[in-house]
Amino acid sequence: MTYTGGYSPSKTFENVPSPKNRSLKKPDLNASAERDRTIIDAIEDGYIETNLQGKIVFCNDSFCRILRYSMEELLVMGYKDYVAESMQDAVYKVYNEVYRSGIPHKGFFYEIVRKDGARRVIENSISLIRDARGRTGFRCIVRDITDRKRIEEDLERHRRRLQAIFGSVKDIIMTVDSNMVLIEANNSLESICGLSPQEVIGRPLAEIKPKCSRNCLEVIKNALGGAMVQECLIKCNHCRRPQQSVIITSSQLMNRDENFVGLVLVIRDITRLSNLEKELGERHKFHHIIGKSGKMQEIYGILDDLANLETTVLITGESGTGKSMVAKALHYSGYRASKPIVTVNCSALPENLLESELFGHVRGSFTGAIKDTQGRFQTAQGGTILLDEIGDISPRIQLKLLRVLQDKEFERVGESIPIKMDTRVIACTNKDLKEKVRLGEFREDLYYRLKVLELRMPPLRERMEDIPLLSEHFCSNFNKSFQKNISGLSDDVMHVFMNYRWPGNVRELSHSIEHAFVLCHGRIITMDNMPLEIRESASMGRDVRDKSPAEDSEDLLTALNKAGWNKAKAARLLGIDRSTLYRKMRKYRLAAPVD
Numbered sequence: 001m002t003y004t005g006g007y008s009p010s011k012t013f014e015n016v017p018s019p020k021n022r023s024l025k026k027p028d029l030n031a032s033a034e035r036d037r038t039i040i041d042a043i044e045d046g047y048i049e050t051n052l053q054g055k056i057v058f059c060n061d062s063f064c065r066i067l068r069y070s071m072e073e074l075l076v077m078g079y080k081d082y083v084a085e086s087m088q089d090a091v092y093k094v095y096n097e098v099y100r101s102g103i104p105h106k107g108f109f110y111e112i113v114r115k116d117g118a119r120r121v122i123e124n125s126i127s128l129i130r131d132a133r134g135r136t137g138f139r140c141i142v143r144d145i146t147d148r149k150r151i152e153e154d155l156e157r158h159r160r161r162l163q164a165i166f167g168s169v170k171d172i173i174m175t176v177d178s179n180m181v182l183i184e185a186n187n188s189l190e191s192i193c194g195l196s197p198q199e200v201i202g203r204p205l206a207e208i209k210p211k212c213s214r215n216c217l218e219v220i221k222n223a224l225g226g227a228m229v230q231e232c233l234i235k236c237n238h239c240r241r242p243q244q245s246v247i248i249t250s251s252q253l254m255n256r257d258e259n260f261v262g263l264v265l266v267i268r269d270i271t272r273l274s275n276l277e278k279e280l281g282e283r284h285k286f287h288h289i290i291g292k293s294g295k296m297q298e299i300y301g302i303l304d305d306l307a308n309l310e311t312t313v314l315i316t317g318e319s320g321t322g323k324s325m326v327a328k329a330l331h332y333s334g335y336r337a338s339k340p341i342v343t344v345n346c347s348a349l350p351e352n353l354l355e356s357e358l359f360g361h362v363r364g365s366f367t368g369a370i371k372d373t374q375g376r377f378q379t380a381q382g383g384t385i386l387l388d389e390i391g392d393i394s395p396r397i398q399l400k401l402l403r404v405l406q407d408k409e410f411e412r413v414g415e416s417i418p419i420k421m422d423t424r425v426i427a428c429t430n431k432d433l434k435e436k437v438r439l440g441e442f443r444e445d446l447y448y449r450l451k452v453l454e455l456r457m458p459p460l461r462e463r464m465e466d467i468p469l470l471s472e473h474f475c476s477n478f479n480k481s482f483q484k485n486i487s488g489l490s491d492d493v494m495h496v497f498m499n500y501r502w503p504g505n506v507r508e509l510s511h512s513i514e515h516a517f518v519l520c521h522g523r524i525i526t527m528d529n530m531p532l533e534i535r536e537s538a539s540m541g542r543d544v545r546d547k548s549p550a551e552d553s554e555d556l557l558t559a560l561n562k563a564g565w566n567k568a569k570a571a572r573l574l575g576i577d578r579s580t581l582y583r584k585m586r587k588y589r590l591a592a593p594v595d
Contacts, residue, residue, distance in 0.1 A: 043062060046063030046141070047059065049138065051136070052138075059071060068114045068115040068116055069115050079092075082114075105127075108125070110122065121146045124141070125140065126139075166186040169186060171268045172267035182202065182204075185201060192269050219338055220263065223250040229249060233307060234246050247267075251264050287332055290473045302453075306453065315456075316428075316430070316456050319507070331386075339380075342385050347389035355413055359412055360377075360412040361414055362412055362414040372412075377410055391442065398443045406449070461502055471513060482517050486523060486525060493525055500537050501537070503572070512534060537572075556570075557590065
């Protein structure tokens with residue numbers, strides 16, 4: 001095959017003797033041309049040269065592979081022989097423009113037809129070939145971009161599909177980077193937050209000034225710190241929608257190397273749902289608290305009001321009423337939800353250990369303090385600390401706690417450096433703190449510092465209408481944990497439940513149903529599956545709706561005689577504490593009969 005085109009041996013390579021060494025041999029022009037040819041054939045992209053009429057005068061092997069023609073076939077072809085018919089006019093115009101202006105044209109896309117009939121998309125970069133006589137043809141670098149084009153088109157379709165999906169979603173879907181700069185957001189940002197995505201994308205969230213309380217910023221900061229946010233309730237206090245409430249859920253945004261680069265946030269407006277629940281006046285659930293009675297609706301309303309406030313809350317009520325669950329609901333419904341909630345059982349530790357547990361200690365501060373230790377207040381920084389059984393702490397701890405609540409700072413045991421406190425304090429007790437204050441057992445100033453707002457949990461006997469709902473909830477949970485398929489309680493069991501005093505409150509109800517699940521092998525829980533004290537209560541036929549427990553000495557005598565004067569058993573039958581039974585016995589001067 002004759003070697004033609006721009007890489008033909010040039011006259012510039014003629015033998016010109018060197019003035020310094022006129023004995024040099026002539027350069028091997030054939031070898032030089034062969035090297036040029038080898039280099040060009042090694043190029044992955046196609047290379048062609050055409051004359052001014054578009055006829056191919058030279059090409060490399062890569063161009064042959066792109067069109068599936070042999071070199072002999074291509075060297076007699078013009079551009080119309082392989083350019084798709086619909087593109088030929090456009091190709092002619094581009095080549096003509098390059099010829100007229102002399103300016104190369106890069107990134108020209110058009111369709112070609114291979115020898116096998118398959119259509120491919122190529123990217124062509126065109127420039128003029130010039131010699132001493134002027135313009136003689138065109139030099140082209142050709143790249144097959146069919147696969148890339150297909151991927152780009154697929155990505156574009158995918159992008160448009162995602163845009164359509166995100167545009168139709170009423171929730172805000174937004175991404176932020178690790179510096180809280182807004183990367184992307186759908187149009188729901190405008191309908192919920194009153195912000196145009198086009199105006200705020202690319203700006204740090206801290207610099208954006210929406211017309212609301214910006215309570216969500218703290219939640220997003222916490223999520224960027226590594227805390228996952230799952231349906232965190234936020235009260236927006238938006239100037240145009242004062243009652244607006246949203247829930248935020250976050251997930252981590254990772255790059256292809258699985259490195260954390262930001263967050264994906266979904267923000268759902270639940271204002272309408274909250275308002276409907278308020279209008280109906282009945283909610284069956286608040287976080288994990290179950291109940292639809294009037295007293296529970298009042299508690300739900302108070303929890304809504306307290307969610308994003310820093311107010312110290314005192315939760316009181318009998319044992320088993322769900323005080324700790326209310327404290328957790330209060331924590332998880334506010335902007336501190338992504339931070340820890342730390343519980344301290346104040347009655348479980350002696351005074352010196354409780355102080356160290358609450359505030360931490362430094363090495364050597366007491367015997368056994370072999371290293372610095374972080375206290376629960378420090379662990380709960382940014383979150384909530386729950387002081388359970390607060391009525392059992394000693395006077396010295398009461399004084400220290402009072403100072404912490406007043407000054408918003410604390411010191412570790414053995415250290416005088418104050419640590420600023422950024423922690424919400426919730427206290428729980430089943431004791432009558434007011435009575436303990438009267439008896440001098442509890443500081444009055446601490447009592448009123450804790451009781452900025454007191455939330456009293458009603459005993460189960462005061463919310464009997466919640467028992468069917470609670471029973472259904474516990475049955476559903478125990479079906480999962482025991483892998484059973486029990487449909488519920490029999491009518492006689494439910495009748496007894498509705499007439500039982502429940503001295504252990506919701507906790508006793510839960511344990512009674514769990515007890516029944518262990519023993520029940522059928523589809524329905526019957527009285528045979530119930531704990532002994534409930535079966536004994538049923539045999540007495542007492543009705544809590546008619547009178548209170550141990551209303552008179554006759555009640556006490558009946559229970560004591562039935563229990564064989566076993567005080568603990570009699571108290572269970574009456575649905576009262578044993579201490580209450582002893583007090584009633586002293587009141588009515590009742591004593592066991594002498595044989």
